[in-house]
Amino acid sequence: MRIPIVGAGATGGYLADLLTAGGRDVTVLVRARTRNRLAASGLRIRELSGDVRTTAVRAVVADEIDSAFDVVIVAVRGDAVGTAVVDLAPAVGPLTHVLSLGNGMAQLQALRHAFGDNRVIGAAAEMATSLVDGIVDVSMPGVRLKIGPLEAMGSSLEAVSAELGVAGVEVTVVDDITSVMWAKFVFIASTAVLTCLTRGTVGDVASVDVEHALADAVLDEVLSVVEQETDSLPSTEGLRDMLKDPAWRFGPSMFRDLTAGRFVEVGVLTELAAGARRRARVTPLLDAAIVGVQLHNSRLA
Incomplete structure (x- = not known):
């Protein structure tokens, strides 16, 4: 081929x-x-x-x-x-x-x-x-x-x-590839919001926020939008557990670029934000993460 x-x-x-x-x-x-x-x-x-x-x-x-x-x-x-x-x-x-x-x-x-x-x-x-x-x-x-x-x-x-x-x-x-793609979308969005907001890996955040209030709030906010966009989303409980694991020193590509001082492609987050506006959903954590990344990008321009 x-x-x-x-x-x-x-x-x-x-x-x-x-x-x-x-x-x-x-x-x-x-x-x-x-x-x-x-x-x-x-x-x-x-x-x-x-x-x-x-x-x-x-x-x-x-x-x-x-x-x-x-x-x-x-x-x-x-x-x-x-x-x-x-x-x-x-x-x-x-x-x-x-x-x-x-x-x-x-x-x-x-x-x-x-x-x-x-x-x-x-x-x-x-x-x-x-x-x-x-x-x-x-x-x-x-x-x-x-x-x-x-x-x-x-x-x-x-x-x-x-x-x-x-x-x-x-x-x-x-x-059912659509379900797989939506699951990946939620994974990327939630890990990016959490890590770009805090400038720490998922494990770093979990080690400090021992009640895991922020991880829960981020995932709930992402799901409040995505669940209105599709009925093809599989269970996210496994992801919720991962976001609370202090041993998981993970940061998505947006976080890696942010902490390395490189331009950050924020399209996944702005796509999610657009969905939130269509559905009249309030997403303060998502919005704060986007503004923080956009400020970072503006300083590189």
Whole structure:
């Protein structure tokens, strides 16, 4: 299969690296500046050891796409989805699958609107990477990827799963991918609000807030919005327990970027806030986290 990955940042870059190492036919669709960087120095990956390795990848810009591909993977920030839809249109044919790797649900909806439920595959990826000065920093090796159809498809996703399932990429096909994606959305939003508000990991907060009032309040606030948006949300009691675990020294990518002094992509939180406004929900903790991150970003401008 021919696989273009839209975006070569922390998510798309790491996936392109692993799929290329696995012998897959991978192309990355990027802007001209990124293509020039990749042509000059390759895709650079920093392992946990601190060693940096380089992978040669085929990189193209939008006007160089002249035929349809088999599986298109969209791995861009939420605010870049509209442009990505236009750029990748020539790559999407009648039999093309479009896989959404965005953390929010808005990206999925945009792709569904553009290409239809018969082409778009829902997905939830578990990985820990950051883009630092053009290098993909890997905090947790490997990718765990769940995929699933949004409606009955004319072909099985097993072939797609087999193509993406190279060394370092564990792929599982699930029936109810929408529930999985909403669960990930709640996970990211709640851990991001908690850690960005306090500037501490989940475990740091749990060690100080021994009654766990803040963790409960954050999760309840997130759920007050999401439960109005979907009836496909699985139980979150396991997540509630995790948010109270003093041994869980976890911080999501927003927290890692914030504490490292890098620009923070806050799209998941602003998407949640927009849902709160639609539902007339009051979300002071979410709003405070967003303002804090936006202030941080403004100081970097």
